[in-house]
Amino acid sequence: MPIISYFFGIIIRMYCAPCEHSPPHIHAYYQDFMAIVDIVAGEISAGTLPPRQTKLALAWTEIHREELMANWDLASRGELPFPIDPLK
Numbered sequence: 019m020p021i022i023s024y025f026f027g028i029i030i031r032m033y034c035a036p037c038e039h040s041p042p043h044i045h046a047y048y049q050d051f052m053a054i055v056d057i058v059a060g061e062i063s064a065g066t067l068p069p070r071q072t073k074l075a076l077a078w079t080e081i082h083r084e085e086l087m088a089n090w091d092l093a094s095r096g097e098l099p100f101p102i103d104p105l106k
Contacts, residue, residue: 019045021025025104028071032086034093042090043098046075056081057086078105 022044023030029047035047042057046067053065060080067075079086082102089099 020098021101022099023078023082023102023104025106026071026074028067028078030075030102031097032089032093034096034098039045042087044079044086046071057083073099074105081105082091 019031021029025035027048031045031047041059043063044055044057046053046055046072048067050064051067051071053062053067053072055061055075056063057079060076062072081104085102089102093099
């Protein structure tokens with residue numbers, strides 16, 4: 019599962035597999051926490067992150083929604099997603 023972004027200690031990953039299960043999502047990791055973020059809904063659908071990291075991950079997802087959906091299309095065809103700029 020490649021890393022597509024890294025910011026403020028948060029690692030963002032996306033699986034690359036044909037027919038990856040819906041809805042389109044990313045995996046956000048911070049220390050011992052992991053959450054699945056629904057790209058379209060812009061909310062955590064499973065797992066948890068600390069409150070500050072939740073806000074950062076959700077804000078980043080909203081800012082980069084179009085890029086994330088383009089990556090989802092690539093990843094669902096088994097292709098590697100491209101890196102996306104971190105929050106600064």
